[in-house]
Amino acid sequence: xxxxxxxxxxxxxxxxxxxxxxxxxxxxxxxxxxxxxxxxxxxxxxxxxxxxxxxxxxxxxxxxxxxxxxxxxxxxxxxxxxxxxxxxxxxxxxxxxxxxxxxxxxxxxxxxxxxxxxxxxxxxxxxxxxxxxxxxxxxxxxxxxxxxxxxxxxxxxxxxxxxxxxxxxxxxxxxxxxxxxxxxxxxxxxxxxxxxxxxxxxxxxxxxxxxxxxxxxxxxxxxxxxxxxxxxxxxxxxxxxxxxxxxxxxxxxxxxxxxxxxxxxxxxxxxxx
Ligand code: ADP
Numbered sequence: 001x002x003x004x005x006x007x008x009x010x011x012x013x014x015x016x017x018x019x020x021x022x023x024x025x026x027x028x029x030x031x032x033x034x035x036x037x038x039x040x041x042x043x044x045x046x047x048x049x050x051x052x053x054x055x056x057x058x059x060x061x062x063x064x065x066x067x068x069x070x071x072x073x074x075x076x077x078x079x080x081x082x083x084x085x086x087x088x089x090x091x092x093x094x095x096x097x098x099x100x101x102x103x104x105x106x107x108x109x110x111x112x113x114x115x116x117x118x119x120x121x122x123x124x125x126x127x128x129x130x131x132x133x134x135x136x137x138x139x140x141x142x143x144x145x146x147x148x149x150x151x152x153x154x155x156x157x158x159x160x161x162x163x164x165x166x167x168x169x170x171x172x173x174x175x176x177x178x179x180x181x182x183x184x185x186x187x188x189x190x191x192x193x194x195x196x197x198x199x200x201x202x203x204x205x206x207x208x209x210x211x212x213x214x215x216x217x218x219x220x221x222x223x224x225x226x227x228x229x230x231x232x233x234x235x236x237x238x239x240x241x242x243x244x245x246x247x248x249x250x251x252x253x254x255x256x257x258x259x260x261x262x263x264x265x266x267x268x269x270x271x272x273x
Contacts, residue, residue, distance in 0.1 A: 051094075134172070142180040149238045238258060
């Protein structure tokens, strides 16, 4: 990330030198793009190569944990630890692969008619199962309209926001999943929680890869630090906007605002606007 910022600063400095240096600017940007592509390919390849061995190790650990004659306490604890760590590594590798797929501009967005209400009910169930009865999770569907976009990507983006609300809200807290429509026809998905909240200085950095306010808390709850980076890319691919409003100790609201041209009437036909 550091080198990317340096490259950008260099580009800006060159622009300031005036038009005679335009050739240098374009060379600098091409160089930057090449490095970015190499970085993306490298991460994608490493993640892909790690996936198979991890799945094999994880599978064997699970099989051994189920063995009825496993009586040795130490072996049981070691297996449990190995199981937890391999699962964490699997989540990390899966998130890295998702991120590189989303970053690759050649992967076109699939434009399907999405039944958002159905998706919201699924998310509600998933949130409740993750919370395991520890939170009150409400579903507020205020619009019949749907949107067009990628159903699987939006499931992942919305799901990440619900998962975070559960992770960062202490037991007994409230979470509201909401679907609504603005007067200008923009569609809004939001997740509001009464959780730990976020100090203002962190908010603009939350969508950076591996940026976490409290690293140990994120780890304890099974976070990879990539969830919001994934959300940001999905939001950008849908020409939408991610808004974060939060107050430390009181809670947070994460909203995704979709442009009116993505809105669909409930029937599945495109809206007039
Ligand atoms: P993680 O896997 O660590 O949750 P994310 O990219 O999803 O990674 O989120 C980045 C960081 O943003 C989290 O580690 C946490 O500090 C903060 N965060 C995200 N969602 C919330 C929330 N609903 N309430 C408080 N903090 C949050």
